[in-house]
Amino acid sequence: MDKLTSMNVFARVAKAGSFAGAAKELDISRAMATKHIMQLESQLNTRLFNRTTRSISLTEAGAEYLERCLQVLLDVEEMESAVTKLQTEPRGLLKICAPPVIGATHIAPGLTQYLKNYPDLSVEMILKGGQVDLIDEGVDIAIYLGQLNDTSLVARKLASSSLVVCASADYLNLHGTPQDPEDLENHSCLINWAIPPRDKWRFKGILGDRTVTVTGRMQANMADPVRNAAVNGLGLIMLPRYIVGRDIELGRLQVVMEQYAISPLAIYAVYPHRKYLSAKVRSFLDFIQGWLPHRIGMDAP
Incomplete structure (x- = not known):
């Protein structure tokens, strides 16, 4: 059994004051709730609840374990919430790499508007000729010109220029x-x-x-x-x-x-992974695909 799940069951049993009440809240059987607690007690080699035929109460060790459990569960909830926000709301640091001319002259001016739209986001822009190792350099998105040689990367064509x-x-x-x-x-x-x-x-x-x-x-x-x-x-x-x-x-x-x-010279936005794109990457891809062709009179893809 997953220990985090067992800790959640333990906290619910302590709060409800019964196995049946906790099982109902969690939509599991009473027997399953009991099994989770018994496994925790076995792993900890200590009794967490005093049980009678009519009620249960926390032991001294159980009360101390509950306090720690609640903090761990809260930390996990906050961590998951933060990660989920990264997937749903553009935030954090977006690291972009682009060739010097197109980056400084044509992409950088649009970043002002882009950042105004997302106050929880910041951008680090690297101007560099040629192709880069996105993974080693921690780059979220790179702008590539011409033929793509690395087939392990994901590419979205932004435009082409004569x-x-x-x-x-x-x-x-x-x-x-x-x-x-x-x-x-x-x-x-x-x-x-x-x-x-x-x-x-x-x-x-x-x-x-x-x-x-x-x-x-x-x-x-x-x-x-x-x-x-x-x-x-x-x-x-x-x-x-x-x-x-x-x-x-x-x-x-x-x-x-x-x-x-x-x-014509093809211009691509390249990024390491297709699945589970963060909101900051998705939002920048959408922005740059709309901004770049109109900015410099190129042909849209």
């Missing part, structure tokens, strides 16, 4: 404008290897899919270093439009090879 190849006018004037994917082999291509595959740029044209292995004078695990290098004439980049859109509008970068389609 990718463009672009460079500054200075670079194109000096080195020429590539017309076909193969032309990129003779250019400096700046690589953001947070977006897999690391050095492969893929295109779709009337002749089918084409993949080019690119090289260049600079690589980084996030977008901003290579974007800045491209703006300053160091080479070509392939980045999401949500990162370079403003540079294109202002003429700092020019899109090339627009006749070739590039598969």
Whole structure:
């Protein structure tokens, strides 16, 4: 028998002053209530009740055990209530990991509104390029870009963003404008290897899919270093439009090879488990799925 259940039966018998009364409250048989008490007495090697044919009363040991039992049962009730609230009400600490640009520029502004909706919740945000070990780093949700390699994780697609190849006018004037994917082999291509595959740029044209292995004078695990290098004439980049859109509008970068389609970059929210999601994780998933596509003009999933 479960000791916690037996302790609850003991407390009910003590309160009711009879086995029959406690059994009725607990919707069990009188014999079962008696069995729970006898097992406790056997385990403790002491008598908890003085019994007569008409009544029962606590022994001295029983009175002391009851006091401890009531505290344990109260602690368990409070603990279960706290855990249940974590499942039903967003509260506690939510740890999020996201790539630097999309995290700082596009997710962080929405967190203000999100946190206003849930006053018992706080957020720790980690801005980090590439994929992370959610379990080891204690991350509740991570935002991933592109292809997912870890099939043990659960992923929800949030949106997709178009990718463009672009460079500054200075670079194109000096080195020429590539017309076909193969032309990129003779250019400096700046690589953001947070977006897999690391050095492969893929295109779709009337002749089918084409993949080019690119090289260049600079690589980084996030977008901003290579974007800045491209703006300053160091080479070509392939980045999401949500990162370079403003540079294109202002003429700092020019899109090339627009006749070739590039598969859009998928953006996922990734989390360790599907079952028993806490309320904080569920609420953030719902929030970010509604916020992110509209925030940066991406396509909803």
